[in-house]
Amino acid sequence: MADAVPPVAMTGDDALLDYLLRLGDSDVVLAQRLGEWVGHGPVLEEDIALTNVGLDLLGQGRMWLTYAGEVEARSCGRGRSEDQLAFLRDGGAYRNLQLVELPNGDFAATMVRQFYFDHMHLSLLRALTGSADARVAEIAAKAVKEVAYHVERSDDWVIRLGDGTSESHMRMQQAVDRLWPYTGEMFAVDAIESALIETGIAADASALREPWLAAIDAVLAEATLTPPTGEWMQGAHGRGGKQGIHTEHLGHLLAELQFLQRAYPGAQW
Amino acid sequence: MVSTDQHAEQRALVDATYDERAIVALAWEALGTVPDPEVPVISIVELGIVRGVAFDGGRLRVEVTPTYSGCPATELIETMIRERLAASGLRDVDLVRRLSPSWTTDWLAPEGKAKLVAFGIAPPHRVENRIDVAGIGPLRRTDAVVPCPRCASPRTRLLSQFGSTACKAQYRCEDCREPFDYFKPH
Structure with a gap:
């Protein structure tokens, strides 16, 4: 950092803020989607399980967004609270992966989306436990234990439904294929992440793809499902959810998530 | 009191x-x-x-x-x-x-574990370093034996990885047929 021009420090914090929003927003948006299952789960146990996974993600999202607000305050003197970040940003300011904002669909689609996300999430958090930023490492160490259970549950369902009835197999294969193009974005690294990888703060997501593929393929094989091979990936070239480019579904999700605070600003329990 | x-x-x-x-x-x-x-x-x-x-x-x-x-x-x-x-x-x-070091069920006091059993909740096994195991478990897992807190039978079955709260899983005893919560190792 010798004789660096002043804005460098600012840029570091700006990049960190953006990165924390990426981590936190994916958690919050997926938690919201899972929350939509309340009262609609196929059986009571799954109703409870889906929302418990959502609750874990919401708690993790809160930790990331709280830290994001503190970094923002450090960087520009005025930081937003976790609530302000979650409830008062428009879609274009959200930095979540497109995969997690996609509608729930049937139980197969919900579980495949979770399966794809969980395996990436686990290895990302594992890598972040070694972050040069102590707070990032601390939050990751907390979250990784919870996500290990998410992975187990998702694997169980993919195997049970893939290697289940002809109907469940067919629906799982459809979900596996349909969601596949949204997985590339998880491992795409842009300039913001590159800068943070260089300083040891961010994890190199591109290095996580090979182990992710190996893990996914092993489960799909056990589930008698065919791994997709398509190479075209949505939003993976610097124009995806992490850059604020979203599908048409995010706005509808945020309308529901943010309604109360938009209609009654500052309302509290 | x-x-x-x-x-x-x-x-x-x-x-x-x-x-x-x-x-x-x-x-x-x-x-x-x-x-x-x-x-x-x-x-x-x-x-x-x-x-x-x-x-x-x-x-x-x-x-x-x-x-x-x-x-x-x-x-x-x-x-x-x-x-x-x-x-x-x-x-x-x-x-x-405080976030770090993150909470683990290994910190549960021994007398606390005994109270859990008396309350009908199977206490957690020791965690050691569960998350550091390279790659997540065998695909069709055979779970650790979780004895029934009511009749102590080892013949129990996992119903769901998530129970009445995030920290518990749901099990059922194959002998006394009662469902029960298992405090998950964390």
């Missing part, structure tokens, strides 16, 4: 002596009577979430770590801690939420 007289006595102790060690001991005692709102048979001390108590410069500092990130009881527990400490005369309290 602590009687009103005892409360008055405790408040007098705080006001009069300012003996650091006595106050810290009093705080631990008070915290030991705060129940976990979701598993009320054990206290937050037995749960292992109180990570430190110190008294310095006239203020009490209590460090608490959350169990699960999304645990909805976190805020409630903090309110209960403040109320209970205030009842013992400890009003100038700094509650610090």
Whole structure:
């Protein structure tokens, strides 16, 4: 950092803020989607399980967004609270992966989306436990234990439904294929992440793809499902959810998530 | 239960002596009577979430770590801690939420585990370093034996990885046929 021009420090914090929003927003948006299952789960146990996974993600999202607000305050003197970040940003300011904002669909689609996300999430958090930023490492160490259970549950369902009835197999294969193009974005690294990888703060997501593929393929094989091979990936070239480019579904999700605070600003329990 | 007289006595102790060690001991005692709102048979001390108590410069500092990130009881527990400490005369309290090292069920007190069994909840196995195991478990897992807390039968089956709260899984005993919660190793 010798004789660096002043804005460098600012840029570091700006990049960190953006990165924390990426981590936190994916958690919050997926938690919201899972929350939509309340009262609609196929059986009571799954109703409870889906929302418990959502609750874990919401708690993790809160930790990331709280830290994001503190970094923002450090960087520009005025930081937003976790609530302000979650409830008062428009879609274009959200930095979540497109995969997690996609509608729930049937139980197969919900579980495949979770399966794809969980395996990436686990290895990302594992890598972040070694972050040069102590707070990032601390939050990751907390979250990784919870996500290990998410992975187990998702694997169980993919195997049970893939290697289940002809109907469940067919629906799982459809979900596996349909969601596949949204997985590339998880491992795409842009300039913001590159800068943070260089300083040891961010994890190199591109290095996580090979182990992710190996893990996914092993489960799909056990589930008698065919791994997709398509190479075209949505939003993976610097124009995806992490850059604020979203599908048409995010706005509808945020309308529901943010309604109360938009209609009654500052309302509290 | 602590009687009103005892409360008055405790408040007098705080006001009069300012003996650091006595106050810290009093705080631990008070915290030991705060129940976990979701598993009320054990206290937050037995749960292992109180990570430190110190008294310095006239203020009490209590460090608490959350169990699960999304645990909805976190805020409630903090309110209960403040109320209970205030009842013992400890009003100038700094509650610090500590994340690291992250909570593990290995911190559950042995007497807490016994209380869980008596309450019908199977206590957690030891974690060691579960998350560091390279790659996640064998695909069709054979889970560790979780004995039934009612009839002690080892023939039990996992129903769901998530139970009535995020920290518990649902099991069923194949012998007495009763469903029960298993406090997951974490």
